[in-house]
Amino acid sequence: MTLAMLAWRNLLRRPARTVLLVLGIALAVATALALLALSRSIERTTGESSLERGAELTVSQRGAADLFGGFVPASLEKAIAAVPGVAGVAGELAMFAPVDNENQFLAVGMADSSYFWPSMPLAAGRLPEKGERYVVVLGDNVAKALNKGVGQDVTIFDHSMRIVGVAGYKTAINRGVIYLRLQDLQELAFRADQVTLFYLALQPGIGAEGRDAIRNKIEALGPFSVAPTDQLFSHDRNVEVLRAVSLVISVIALTTAGISVLNVLLMAVQERTRETGIMMAIGWSDRRIVGTIMLEGVLTGLAGCAVGVPLGFFACSFFNFLPVVGRYLAFQPSFGIVAPSVAGALLLSVLGSLYPAWRAVSMTPADALRRA
Amino acid sequence: MDDTTAPLVALSNVSRTYDGGSLVALSAINLAVERGAFVSIVGASGSGKSTLVHIMAGFDWPTAGRVLWQGREVVDRHSWTALRREKIGIVFQEFLLLPTLSALENVEIAMSGTGLSASTRRSRAAELLDQVGLSGRLKHLPFALSGGERQRVAIARSIANGPELLLADEPTGNLDSRSTEAVLELLFALRRRAGMTLVLVTHDEAIASLADTVVRIKDGRIVDAGRGTQEAR
Numbered sequence A: 001m002t003l004a005m006l007a008w009r010n011l012l013r014r015p016a017r018t019v020l021l022v023l024g025i026a027l028a029v030a031t032a033l034a035l036l037a038l039s040r041s042i043e044r045t046t047g048e049s050s051l052e053r054g055a056e057l058t059v060s061q062r063g064a065a066d067l068f069g070g071f072v073p074a075s076l077e078k079a080i081a082a083v084p085g086v087a088g089v090a091g092e093l094a095m096f097a098p099v100d101n102e103n104q105f106l107a108v109g110m111a112d113s114s115y116f117w118p119s120m121p122l123a124a125g126r127l128p129e130k131g132e133r134y135v136v137v138l139g140d141n142v143a144k145a146l147n148k149g150v151g152q153d154v155t156i157f158d159h160s161m162r163i164v165g166v167a168g169y170k171t172a173i174n175r176g177v178i179y180l181r182l183q184d185l186q187e188l189a190f191r192a193d194q195v196t197l198f199y200l201a202l203q204p205g206i207g208a209e210g211r212d213a214i215r216n217k218i219e220a221l222g223p224f225s226v227a228p229t230d231q232l233f234s235h236d237r238n239v240e241v242l243r244a245v246s247l248v249i250s251v252i253a254l255t256t257a258g259i260s261v262l263n264v265l266l267m268a269v270q271e272r273t274r275e276t277g278i279m280m281a282i283g284w285s286d287r288r289i290v291g292t293i294m295l296e297g298v299l300t301g302l303a304g305c306a307v308g309v310p311l312g313f314f315a316c317s318f319f320n321f322l323p324v325v326g327r328y329l330a331f332q333p334s335f336g337i338v339a340p341s342v343a344g345a346l347l348l349s350v351l352g353s354l355y356p357a358w359r360a361v362s363m364t365p366a367d368a369l370r371r372a
Numbered sequence B: 001m002d003d004t005t006a007p008l009v010a011l012s013n014v015s016r017t018y019d020g021g022s023l024v025a026l027s028a029i030n031l032a033v034e035r036g037a038f039v040s041i042v043g044a045s046g047s048g049k050s051t052l053v054h055i056m057a058g059f060d061w062p063t064a065g066r067v068l069w070q071g072r073e074v075v076d077r078h079s080w081t082a083l084r085r086e087k088i089g090i091v092f093q094e095f096l097l098l099p100t101l102s103a104l105e106n107v108e109i110a111m112s113g114t115g116l117s118a119s120t121r122r123s124r125a126a127e128l129l130d131q132v133g134l135s136g137r138l139k140h141l142p143f144a145l146s147g148g149e150r151q152r153v154a155i156a157r158s159i160a161n162g163p164e165l166l167l168a169d170e171p172t173g174n175l176d177s178r179s180t181e182a183v184l185e186l187l188f189a190l191r192r193r194a195g196m197t198l199v200l201v202t203h204d205e206a207i208a209s210l211a212d213t214v215v216r217i218k219d220g221r222i223v224d225a226g227r228g229t230q231e232a233r
Helices: A003-012 A015-053 A076-081 A140-146 A182-188 A208-219 A237-271 A273-281 A286-319 A335-361 A365-370 B049-057 B077-086 B103-111 B118-131 B147-158 B177-194
Strands: A057-061 A086-099 A103-110 A122-125 A135-139 A153-156 A159-167 A177-181 A197-202 A224-228 B009-018 B023-033 B038-042 B064-069 B088-091 B165-169 B197-202 B213-218 B221-227
Touching: A003 A015, A003 A286, A015 A237, A015 A286, A015 A335, A057 A208, A076 A086, A076 A197, A086 A153, A086 A182, A103 A140, A103 A182, A135 A140, A135 A153, A140 A159, A153 A177, A159 A177, A177 A182, A197 A208, A208 A224, A237 A273, A237 A286, A237 A335, A273 A286, A273 A335, A273 A365, A273 B077, A286 A335, A365 B049, B009 B049, B023 B049, B023 B221, B038 B049, B049 B165, B049 B197, B077 B088, B088 B147, B103 B118, B103 B147, B118 B147, B147 B177, B165 B177, B177 B197
Parallel strands: A103 A177, A135 A159, B038 B197, B038 B213, B088 B165, B165 B197
Antiparallel strands: A057 A197, A057 A224, A086 A103, A086 A197, A122 A159, A135 A177, A153 A159, B009 B023, B009 B064, B213 B221
């Protein structure tokens, strides 16, 4: 009979209560895991989509509260292109735009000179021709969502536009974008001569020092911020709020689970006061008694994680099917998000069992034995 | 170093009060139990005999006076725990077995933390249950055992670590006459075989008289500490 076996037997004495406790912990772990996946997937998905299009650095307005709220003069393109080490510049105006007067989709206006155009993979149709007005290329997820294809029209900002192609990107964000000429989007959105950001491709072999030099030169041009593509949203207010909210909800969920452990173990310890007295009477040390109770907390925590992690994975895969979220973000739970959720749950299970354990050994054996 | 010439356990001027002194359970008790002795403590219900045993086992602490084990005062919880694990066995009126553990596990658990391997603990527990006549009941849970059988499991548990002192608090209080006889036979036989010191709490004068020394207690005070009138079997 080991301590773990004794703890396990104690948990099985009230199977319904134990199962409910495990489910509570599992729900907390799944919630934390899904929310962490949500907040982290924004940066990861953005980085992946930029890499797929061949971008390594971004130039945006320094100090802008959020990415879509900052603007950079489109005329800056030439100055950036002249910086040694820069191989390509792609100015983009990006914003959520009403499409067919119903849905909001991410619309991206790209300059004719953008190096993204020639490398865009096409699943159907063609690219806009130089000077061709009011034509769009849809990401394949947008085409599916709108149930439209090449040759049909879509309405963007109340203006009818012809679909000339469907892009065949692989990453979630790129598949959920409507691509159009920069000039058209600037006109429709009243953003003449403005872009949201520039993407940069660098010449091969540029190391960390070379990147620093490029960044310093571009940032010297004005109030601009140069960042690697995967850090595009690192200072975005909306993403920071989302990240903070996710963290707070995760902590609340896990703390609630910890309090449940405390509550259930406290009840169990009170029910078993006399048995604790028996253990004291036969010479069990306080440490062993505390160990048994804390093991009960750890076992329920482990069981909660064992159920909660697959539940979290399932929730993440379910998010991918939600149109509003899954259109732009791909949820891929990784060890990086599983570890803090599981560690948090186990830590709080241990903390939740400390007080009941202390209560159990704070009595004299006589007091414990007297209680029925 | 323990003094082997000193009494095994001695209470010096021990008092135990509750509720800030308004309730007196024991008052100025002086008692020495010699090694190998058989002492019975007899008294009416509420006289303080169980409190006395609780103090002797370190379940409770005196509000005044000292408890000495082989001449050394035992003052802290940790020391009492070690004594109960290694040198003091206890049998209760209500058996006090752990309900989720089998007879074998209830005995084995008393050896947990003594450094014995799991297999040694298990085989010794089986041996002890065999000694108390329960070799066919190893896997039975307490609820599946009769009162007498439960008490025999409790006795096997109390002697699992080869104690020097066996404290039995009304061990036959919940048993019928046949089981009472069997349990007493067992206690006396174990005492003879292992040379243990036995302190038996009872309200039954006939059982008390079997001891070498009969301590009579009333209202928390020892009123008589004379010799027994019958020879223990």
